[in-house]
């Protein structure tokens with residue numbers, strides 16, 4: 001399946017100069033969406049993970065079905081101010097702005113092997129911050145899985161020797 005054919009590129013959104021990779025056109029096709037999750041499942045199966053963590057909002061769309069397919073739990077990494085119980089937070093910057101991410105303090109048990117799942121790796125800021133939060137909670141990041149990787153932003157380099165898989169590269 002050529003997943004790239006189902007991703008729409010929108011120029012100058014949300015800011016001039018950004019080529020936005022819109023996955024809504026892939027998600028609306030049930031066969032292709034399922035195909036992408038099945039493919040990611042194959043790529044991460046050997047990582048021996050206990051739980052998947054996905055950053056809001058598009059990380060939920062990839063992380064939750066992947067959790068279901070693997071039969072492991074799902075932990076939401078949310079934007080600041082959304083989680084109801086005791087949480088930790090960290091600030092970060094991304095290709096087109098700045099934000100704050102948060103996780104419940106009891107979301108990860110010490111020693112658990114965590115896979116971070118998201119739709120897209122750009123500068124790596126979101127994943128680096130997710131890693132930081134997961135490690136503060138005592139988790140071990142086993143790897144990261146994406147639909148899309150933007151090679152021209154070198155996010156992979158920022159993430160050191162993390163085991164990273166992606167289905168489509170630009």
Ligand SMILES: O=P(O)(O)OC[C@H]1O[C@H](OP(=O)(O)OP(=O)(O)O)[C@H](O)[C@@H]1O
Nearest residue numbers: 056057058094095121122123124125126
């Ligand atoms: O590698 P980075 O430079 O950090 O960029 C990648 C992140 O940017 C997008 O999320 P965004 O923060 O736009 O939020 P959304 O999922 O709510 O649209 C995307 O879904 C990734 O999470």
Ligand SMILES: Nc1ncnc2[nH]cnc12
Nearest residue numbers: 019020021022095120122
């Ligand atoms: N170019 C891009 N397209 C879609 N999502 C993004 N998140 C960060 N950069 C992005």
